[in-house]
Amino acid sequence: MSPPIDSAARLVELIRRKAPEYLDLLTASTDEEFDAAFEALLGPAIAHLETNKLNYMELDEEGLSAVLCASLSIPGLAVSQEKHSNGHVDLTIEAEHCVPVRRKLGEAKIYNGPVYHIGGLVQLLQRYATGREGRGILIAYVRKKNIAGLLAKIREQMNAELPCDQQGETTDHLHKWSFLSKHAHHSGVHLQVSHVGCNLFVERGSSTT
Incomplete structure (x- = not known):
């Protein structure tokens, strides 16, 4: 049995060693700090989908997002599907017990070309977002080959069209294919x-066994 935790300082130090991302979320004092802490959680959650893609071959957008929600959910971070914000939002992420409230909205689409992806962006920004939220998320579940090239095409089209009053060209993200x-x-x-790509391409004939 573990010895009892006898001070708040010791508890904080234990959390820092065991779950630094959790502590970073709890202690974020700016939107930038919260975004950075969340991205540290999002990367492994996307990787989990990718490394288990054979098990998720039959899932639709809603099913894939359910898996993503489960991977992102930790104490202090509420991750919900189909929560209402001028419509049913695919992903709603809220830091609990946080003032001011830190909230992120996300759309998730199975890749079907740049136009379809930009349509998700329109939904996210022009319908669901009120302006109070932090950085939004647009997940592209890519079941086609060459995710790198496909995400590059989305980025190229967005830079050419500047949809949703885009301010300048897109910039690099810390995650691959994003x-x-x-x-x-x-x-x-x-x-x-x-804009985060998730590589779910499966070679024909691949087996779960």
Whole structure:
């Protein structure tokens, strides 16, 4: 049996060693710090989908997002599907017991070309986002070959068209097959969006055994 934790300082140190991302989320004092802490959780959650893709071959967007929600959920971070914000949002991430409230909205699409992806961006920014949220998320579940090239095409088209009042060209993201965009929102603020690719391509004839 573990010895009792006899002080708040010792508890914090234990959390720092065992779950630093959790502590970073709890102690984030700015949107930038919260975004950085969340991205540290998102990477492994996306990797989990990719390394178990054979088990998820039959899942649709909603099913894949359910797995993603489960992977992201930790104490202090509420991750919900189909929560209402001027419509049913694919992903809603909220830091509990946080003032001001830190909230992120996300859309998730099985890749079907740049136009379909940009349609998800329109939903996220022009329908669901109120302007109070932090950086949005747009997940692309890619079941086709060459995710690197496909995400590059999305990025190229967005840079050419500047959808949703995009402010300049997209920028690199810390995750592979991902990028960031910034948009002027109708609320008068600029909102960033993380576009994150998830490689779910399966070679024909692959087996789960």
